[in-house]
Amino acid sequence: MKESTRMLVPEEKKCIGCRACTSACPEKLITFSEEGKLRSISFPANCSPDCELCALACPEKAISFTFPEEEEKSRVPLETQTLDFELAPCQKCGTAFATRRELEKVRTAISEKFPFPQQEASGWNSAPAVVRQRSEKSKQKQLFRQESFKKIEKARQYQL
Structure with missing residues (x-):
């Protein structure tokens, strides 16, 4: 039986850059790096045909897989796909620590459960070190x- 090439497809519009996929990948094929105010997540063109842990871990359902038809295989990217995200700074210390999309997701989730006025919303966009210090x-x-x-x-x- 001929092994099929499965392509990993990250959806840039859905991905919030949270790195859940990098933690879930048992082969460490999905990687991330942070430099200054930029986080980059790199996805391999293809991976193990029986693993979907990255897709299961993704809170935004931004990872899918496709099996290109034989005639399309020549167009399958053989290189890593990289998504870049701007990191937001902590309001207190200025450290870049999370993507703006991550923070928006957290803010939305918190405000749905615990509605609060905007001026009282400080804290959800603070770096972990600042939160630990407050704690x-x-x-x-x-x-x-x-x-x-x-x-x-x-x-x-x-x-x-």
Whole structure:
């Protein structure tokens, strides 16, 4: 039986550049790179005929496969296809960390579940390091409150 050539087809209009496909590819054929404010995701022209993990991992259903007819095989791209995405900067620290399409998807998903005014929308477009820093400060405040509460309770016990 003759092995068929299967072509991987990323749809640029649907892809948000989230890298889910790069994480899912067991053969590491789908790769990404980031330089400055640009993320590039490279897709092989073809891959293993029985694997569709990248397509299953894609939240936007931006990856499909096709089996070109024999007469079309000469037109099948034999080179890697690369999609480029502009990275958005963190509002607080300026670090480029996510594609604008990713951020829009997150903002939309959050606002559907938790509607909030635009001026209160800060946080969804912050770099992970800034979010961790905020989270750490929040934990410190919570610990301070807990310690203060314990001291107040102890003082009340002594007064009795």
